[in-house]
Amino acid sequence: MKYAxxxxxxxxxxxxxxxxxxxxxxxxxxxxxxxxxDGLHQWIPFNTARAVHTNLLVCWxxxxxxxxxxxxxPEEADCELWSxxxxxxxxxxxxxxxxxxxxxxxxxxxxxxxxxxxxxxxDYLVVIDVLAFLLNIxxxxxxxxxxxxxxxVLYMGLFFAALLYLPGMITFDNQTMDSFxxxxxxxxxxxxxxxxxxxxxxxxxxxxLTGVDRELVEKWLYIIVGLxxxxxxxxxxxxxxxxxxxxxWLIVGGIFSALEPLAFLGMAIYALAMAKKGGRKHPNKxxxxxxxxxxxxxxxxxxxxxIAHTIPQVNMFTHGTLVTAMHGHMAFWGAYAMIVxxxxxxxxxxxxxxxxxxxxxxxxxxxxxxIGMSAMTGAFAVAGITQVTLERRMGxxxxxxxxxxxxHFIGLLLGASLFTVGIVxxxxxxxxxxxxxxxAIGADIEGTPTPAQT
Amino acid sequence: MLSKSQAKIFFxxxxxxxxxxxxxxxxxxxxxxxxxxxAANITPQVAHGKRIWEDNxxxxxxxxxxxxxxxxxxxxxxxxxxxxxxxxxxxKNPEAMFPNDRKMVNYHFNDEQIENAIAFLxxxxxxxLNGFPAKPPLAAKMAASTTAPVVTxxxxxxxxxxxxxxxxxxxxxxxxxxxxxxxxxxxxDVYKRKNRAEIVAxxxxxxxxxxxxxxPKLPLSPEQVNEIADFLSSLGN
Numbered sequence: 251m252k253y254a255x256x257x258x259x260x261x262x263x264x265x266x267x268x269x270x271x272x273x274x275x276x277x278x279x280x281x282x283x284x285x286x287x288d289g290l291h292q293w294i295p296f297n298t299a300r301a302v303h304t305n306l307l308v309c310w311x312x313x314x315x316x317x318x319x320x321x322x323x324p325e326e327a328d329c330e331l332w333s334x335x336x337x338x339x340x341x342x343x344x345x346x347x348x349x350x351x352x353x354x355x356x357x358x359x360x361x362x363x364x365x366x367x368x369x370x371x372x373d374y375l376v377v378i379d380v381l382a383f384l385l386n387i388x389x390x391x392x393x394x395x396x397x398x399x400x401x402x403v404l405y406m407g408l409f410f411a412a413l414l415y416l417p418g419m420i421t422f423d424n425q426t427m428d429s430f431x432x433x434x435x436x437x438x439x440x441x442x443x444x445x446x447x448x449x450x451x452x453x454x455x456x457x458x459l460t461g462v463d464r465e466l467v468e469k470w471l472y473i474i475v476g477l478x479x480x481x482x483x484x485x486x487x488x489x490x491x492x493x494x495x496x497x498x499w500l501i502v503g504g505i506f507s508a509l510e511p512l513a514f515l516g517m518a519i520y521a522l523a524m525a526k527k528g529g530r531k532h533p534n535k536x537x538x539x540x541x542x543x544x545x546x547x548x549x550x551x552x553x554x555x556x557i558a559h560t561i562p563q564v565n566m567f568t569h570g571t572l573v574t575a576m577h578g579h580m581a582f583w584g585a586y587a588m589i590v591x592x593x594x595x596x597x598x599x600x601x602x603x604x605x606x607x608x609x610x611x612x613x614x615x616x617x618x619x620x621i622g623m624s625a626m627t628g629a630f631a632v633a634g635i636t637q638v639t640l641e642r643r644m645g646x647x648x649x650x651x652x653x654x655x656x657x658h659f660i661g662l663l664l665g666a667s668l669f670t671v672g673i674v675x676x677x678x679x680x681x682x683x684x685x686x687x688x689x690a691i692g693a694d695i696e697g698t699p700t701p702a703q704t
Numbered sequence: 705m706l707s708k709s710q711a712k713i714f715f716x717x718x719x720x721x722x723x724x725x726x727x728x729x730x731x732x733x734x735x736x737x738x739x740x741x742x743a744a745n746i747t748p749q750v751a752h753g754k755r756i757w758e759d760n761x762x763x764x765x766x767x768x769x770x771x772x773x774x775x776x777x778x779x780x781x782x783x784x785x786x787x788x789x790x791x792x793x794x795x796k797n798p799e800a801m802f803p804n805d806r807k808m809v810n811y812h813f814n815d816e817q818i819e820n821a822i823a824f825l826x827x828x829x830x831x832x833l834n835g836f837p838a839k840p841p842l843a844a845k846m847a848a849s850t851t852a853p854v855v856t857x858x859x860x861x862x863x864x865x866x867x868x869x870x871x872x873x874x875x876x877x878x879x880x881x882x883x884x885x886x887x888x889x890x891x892x893d894v895y896k897r898k899n900r901a902e903i904v905a906x907x908x909x910x911x912x913x914x915x916x917x918x919x920p921k922l923p924l925s926p927e928q929v930n931e932i933a934d935f936l937s938s939l940g941n
Binding site: 296424468484492637644649650652 | 729751828833882
C-alpha cells in the first residue's frame with residue numbers, strides 16, 4: 251500500500267468476513283428447515299433466518315465495497331484519506347446498526363418488506379452512516395492530486411447506491427406501489443449501481459494485476475457500465491410483470507432483461523481479454539484468479555441464469571418459486587461476493603506485508619467454494635424446476651410438492667458444506683496474513699510490472 | 705474504434721436517455737395502477753391488514769404477487785382457494801391444520817386482526833396481475849384421465865364447500881391436494897366404511913374418536929354436521 255490511511259480497509263474486510271460466516275450459519279438453518287429438520291423453529295423461525303441471511307449478505311458486501319473504496323481511493327487520488335477517524339466511527343456505527351437489526355428480527359420487529367426488513371428508525375441511521383462514508387471518500391477525491399475514471403465510476407456507484415436507498419423508504423397502502431418502489435432499491439442496486447461498483451473495483455484490479463494501459467482498461471469500463479445501465483434501468487420491468495402494474499412492462503422488461511446478460515458477457519470478455527493482453531505478470535496470481543472468476547461466474551449466474559427466467563412467458567410459471575433462489579445464489583456469489591473476495595486477495599498482502607499469494611490454501615479456497623456454489627445452484631435448479639412442474643403446471647398442492655423436493659435440499663446442504671469448506675479456507679488464509687502494518691507502506695511498487703504502466 | 709471520451713459520452717448519454725424513459729413509464733404507472741389494483745377498495749381494514757402482513761414479515765416465508773420467500777404457499781388467491789371460514793380457523797392455530805408438517809408461527813391474532821389480514825388478502829386476490837398466477841395448464845389434462853363423476857342423490861351442502869373439505873379429501877377425483885401428506889382418505893366410498901351415526905360422531909369431533917388423527921375439530925353446528933353426514937351417506941345410492 252502507498253498510504254498509511256489505507257490500513258482502515260483491513261477492519262472493513264475483517265468485519266465483512268465475520269458477517270459472512272454468520273450468513274452461512276443462517277443459510278444452513280434454512281436448508282435444514284427445507285428438509286424437515288426445523289428444530290430451531292421456536293427460536294429462529296424461517297422468516298427470521300431468511301431476513302438475517304439476506305441482510306447479512308447485503309451488510310458484508312457493503313462493508314466489502316466500503317473497504318475496497320478506502321483501499322482504492324487514496325491510491326487513485328494520490329493522497330491520504332480525508333479522515334481515518336470518521337472511517338472508524340462509520341464502521342463501528344454500521345456494525346452497531348446491523349447487529350441491532352438482527353436482534354430485532356429475532357424479536358419479530360421489522361418492516362417486513364423483502365430485503366428491506368430493517369425497522370424504520372434504523373433506516374435513518376443507515377442513511378447518515380452512508381453519507382459519512384461518501385463525505386469521507388468525496389473529500390479525499392477533492393483533495394487528491396488526480397481524478398481517474400476508476401475512482402469516478404466507483405464513487406458514482408456508491409453515491410447512487412446511497413441515493414437509491416431512499417425510494418425504499420416511501421410507504422404506500424397499495425401493495426403494488428409498495429412493491430414498485432421496493433424494486434427501485436433492490437433491482438437498481440444489484441442490476442444497476444452495484445455493477446458500477448463491481449466494474450470500478452474490477453477495473454482497478456485489472457490495471458494493477460495485468461499491467462495493461464490504464465486508458466484502454468478505463469475506456470472499456472465506460473462501455474461496459476454504459477451497457478449495464480442501458481439494459482438494467484428498463485430491465486427493472488421484469489419485476490413489474492405480475493404485481494398489478496400495466497401490461498406494457500411485460501414488453502419493456504422482457505426486451506431489456508434479454509439485453510442484461512450482454513453487460514455481464516461484456517464484463518467477462520473484457521476481463522479475460524485484459525488478462526491475456528497483460529500476460530499475467532503480477533505475482534499475486536490468486537487475486538487475478540478471483541477477478542476473472544468473478545467476471546465469469548457473474549456472467550453465468552447473473553447473466554444467463556437471470557435470462558433463463560425473465561422471459562415473461564417463462565416467468566409466469568417460475569415467478570415466486572425456488573428457480574429464483576437458483577439464480578439469486580450464483581448471481582450474488584459471482585458478481586458481488588467474488589469481487590469483494592478478489593479485492594481482499596489483492597489488498598491483504600499489501601496491507602500486511604505478508605505475501606501469502608501462492609499458498610495452496612488460497613487456491614483450494616477458490617476452487618472448493620466455486621464448485622460448492624455450482625453444486626448448490628444445481629440443487630436449487632432441480633428443486634425449482636420440479637416445483638414449477640408439479641405445482642405451477644400440474645396444480646399439486648404447495649406442501650405436497652415441498653415434500654417431493656425435500657431430497658434436493660439434502661443435495662443443497664452437501665453443496666453448501668463444500669462451499670463452506672472453501673470459505674473457511676479463505677478465512678483461514680485471511681487470518682494468516684495478520685494485522686496491517688506500517689512496514690508494508692510502499693510495498694506495492696514491488697510486484698507491479700513497471701511503475702510507468704500503473 | 706471508440707475513443708475514451710466517446711465511450712464516456714456513450715455511458716453518460718445512455719444512462720440519461722434510459723433514466724428519462726424509466727421515469728416517464730413510472731409516471732404513467734402511477735396513473736394506471738389505481739384502476740388496475742382497484743385502489744378505491746383499499747379500506748382502513750385492508751390497510752391494517754397490510755400492516756399485519758409487514759409487521760410479522762409474512763414475506764419471509766410466503767409469496768404475495770409471487771414476491772417473498774419460497775418456504776410457504778403463495779397467498780395472492782388464498783381467499784378464493786380456501787375460503788374465509790378456513791382461513792379464520794387456520795390463523796387461530798396454524799399447526800392444528802397441518803400437524804407434524806411444516807410449521808407456521810402462531811401469532812395469537814385476535815378476531816379483528818384476523819379479519820383485517822383476510823381483508824387485505826382478499827383485496828390482493830382481486831388485483832389485476834396480468835394473468836398471474838396462471839391456471840395450471842396440465843391440471844385439466846390430468847383430471848380428464850383420472851376423474852370419476854360423483855354419484856349422489858343429494859346436492860353438496862354449502863357448508864361442505866365453505867369448510868373446504870376437498871382441500872384435504874378428494875371427491876370424484878378432484879381436490880385432496882393438501883391432505884396427501886396427512887393421509888386424508890377420498891370421500892367417495894366413505895359410506896362403505898362408516899354408517900351415518902359413525903360419520904356424525906367423526907365429523908363432530910375427530911380427535912375424540914381417534915386421538916392421533918390429523919383432522920382438526922371443525923366449528924360446525926349439529927345441523928351442519930347432519931347435512932354433511934346426509935350428503936356423505938347418500939353417495940352410495
